[in-house]
Every structure is written in structure tokens, then in C-alpha cells.
Amino acid sequence: MAFLTVHDISVRYGERVILDRVSFSVERGDVVAIIGPNGSGKTTLVRAILGLTSVAGEILWEQKPSIGYVPQYVDFDRSFPLTVEELLLLRLPGHPFWRHDDTAHEAVMHVLHDVGAEKLIEKPIGVLSGGELQRVLIANALLPNPSLLVLDEPSSGIDIEGEETIYSLIHRLAEERGMTVLLVSHDLDIVFRYASKVVCVNRKLICQGVPSKVLTAQMISKAYATPARYKHGKETAAHGHHHS
Template sequence: MAEPIIRFSKASFGFPHRIALDEITLEIMEGEFIGIIGPNGSGKTTLLRALLGLIPPISGQVRIFDCACEKLRCRHRARIGYLPQKELVDENFPLTVFEAVLMGRFSSIGLFRRPSRADHEIARRAIEEAGLSDCLDMPLGHLSGGQQQRVFIARALAQQPQVLLLDEPTTGIDLPTQRTLLELIKKLHETLHLTVLLVTHDINMIVPFVNRLALLKTQLYAAGPPKEVLTKEILSQVYGKEVMVTEKGFVIVGDYHHA
């Protein structure tokens, strides 16, 4: 870990009458794996979209690669891999795994130019890294939810990003597959030295994988190692329900356990 790659300085997002994120101050170091947690509507997705420059701040600043996010040029955007919250792709949609992953190269290639042999090779390597070599020519819609998420991770990797933003990548996937997917993300984080921001509801699932957690509910309530953030006091404040934290650090909120 070295320099901060992302800096939120008292950054607020939304509309003056409906603030989605209020005065967020947070620095994220290069090579860090950070989990963004919080209840529904707490601004987790807004935080990622702000980093992509899709939502400008109404006050304060947010910078990535030392550049204001809302002024990001195409070549900077290409350095951010993004996996949005997704529904399953229609079974009949005519798109192969290779075609979907190659799309990750398009912004780097630029307008008016066709993908070269090198771009094809990068896409193939990304598919391999995501563990999908056998599915290269398969229709995307024929894959399971977990496999489709791997394809989208491969597409993000094909951008050759420095930062990977993942918005609820494990939603709608069975528990063993969720774990496999998170292990893949962790492996990619380590081998490719990526800075990873992962938004999730699933506190207990994410804890073993991250360096730090950021707990949001419009404001940033806490940011730090899981042990410091996942305390009964802080979680009760944010979730507004009875919270139990077991000796092994397992979080149970109200009658619903986050596992």
C-alpha cells in the first residue's frame, strides 16, 4: 500500500433537498481492498457512481488518480473496472462470452478503430483469469448467475484497470458460489495489485476478504479494519435495530443475520 488513489473530501451527492451522501471524507490507498456496507438506501451505489464521474458532487470534492472524478477523461475512466448491480442476461440475447468481454477493451481502443489481435489476446487472458476458458464461445444468457458475474469481472479486467468497483456482485447467487466469487476477486486483487471497492449487504461474508470496511448511512459512520467498525454501538446506530456481534465477530442485525 502506498499513496491514496481515491480521496473524498467533504463530498456530498444528490439534490439539495434530498442528500444521498453527506460530507464524506475518506481516503483509499492504492492496492487496498475495501468493503462498503450499510442498510438499503444508505448511498453505497452512489459512492461508486461518483467515482465513475457519473454523479458530480454538489459540494466538496472527489478525486481519483489525482483528478476530479466528474472531469475524468476517457483514458482515466478506462482504468476503472466497474461491475454494476445486474439482473440475469436474457437467455436468448445474442452475445457470446468472448464478445461480452471484448467490450471491456472498447474505451481503450478509442473511436473509429477496430479491436486488434492484441485486444483479442487481452480479452482471452481476462476470461482465463476469471476461470471461464471453457465458455469462450458460449452464449452469455446460457450461463448461471455466478458464471455471468465472472464474465462481467472478466470484462472489467479486460480494461486492464487499476481500480475495480463491484456493486453487490454476490446478490442472487447461492452461498457456495458467493464464496468462490469472492475468493476469485481476492485472488485478482492480490495478483493484479488492484484497488478494490466492493459494495455489499453481506457483512459476514465480506469480512475475511477486506483490509477495511466503510460503513455508510448517508454519512460515513465508520471506516477502518472490520474489528473496529463492526461493534455493537456503531452498528446499532446505523441499522437502528438490536445488533449482536458474536465472539467470532459474526454480526446479527435484529431477527436477520447478515450471512
């Protein structure tokens, strides 16, 4: 049995079909990129796998995974009074939160070191740059030693900085820790470089497989065809010839 089997899942909000009978599987150790245009149901697919959205169909696990989740960094309230250390301490239930504790501090430093963000330990999350916040959120996701790391658009709106980009960081962590990775992306270049498997969705499953094999020019244009319900402005102009 595969690490994760998504079997025939559909999601509807009222009359609107967001995902229509999508099936694919993920093997242990895969780095899977879920791609598709805006509004294609990528995030909904991830939310369904995380159990955050109710779905029709089946989501089957080889064994119950421990999941580290990195939501889109834009979802965060920057005025929330919380330091990086406090955020990570909240996830260490065995350690005190209200007073200083050496082992807790060490555990926090250790995971921050893993993502190259030790310097940020004292900082309030509100002052972090997009890239810094993303690193901290990855550290937060790593704390329970997950067997599956799920990231929603890890690079959106982030300037490439330092020697190690977010993607090479994810790639390194996945190898070091033997994690399976599921990430939503719309950057095809990144998908070719880092993903061992790609799943293209545009309401329905368009393709799945090894990026170099399945991501043909024809398949990409099919995956990125604008769904009829998003017929407006710029997208219609750019993809007009794909409308059915």
C-alpha cells in the first residue's frame, strides 16, 4: 500500500465543484508538487488531505502520519504579540513556557539551526520578513518530527535570500530526515528541480508522474487552462484559446 492514497475525492461548496473525483498516490520519501493555476483547487486538495475540509471519497494512509504543516505565510496576523521562541515553545508541551528552561531553549535553538534561523529566536514574528517567517514556520512544522511535511505555496511573495533558498532548504530537510513532502507550487522551474513527482490539478486531475515525463508543453497548457468559472480580465486574455 502507498504512503498516501487519495481515492476519488470531490469537494463542493454549495453548487460549486472545487475538486472533481481526484485520485493519486504518494510513496514514502516522495517530494510531491501539486501544481495548477489560481483557483484550480490546489489549496483545497491540501486541506482535504490534512483533514481540514470534509470531502467525498477516500484518503487512505499506510499508517497514520505525524504531519508538519506550513500554511501560506500571508495568513498570519503580523500584530500578534509572539516571539519566535514563544511560538516554538508552545509546541513543546513537556517544557515550561512561562520561565526560562535550558533544555527547552536548546530544543528551540536546535530546530532553528536546522532551518538557518537561530538569529531570529528573540524576534517578534511581526517584524520578520516573508522569508524569515517562512523559515520559522518550517521550524514550527519540524518540531513534532513529522513523517510528512505539507507546505502551501512556500515561495509566494518571498525574495530569494541567502545561500539557501526555501526550496533547497526543504529538499535538504526531506533528505536528512527521510520525510515525505507535499507542496503546493506554481513555479514550474522549482517543480522540475526539486519534485520527484508532480500532481497537476485544475478541478480534475490533469496529470501525475515524474515531472520530466509528464510535464510536456501540451500537458502544461492543459493544466493551466483557465476554468470557465474564472472567465474574467487578464486570465481570459492570456488563456483565451483554452476555453471550452
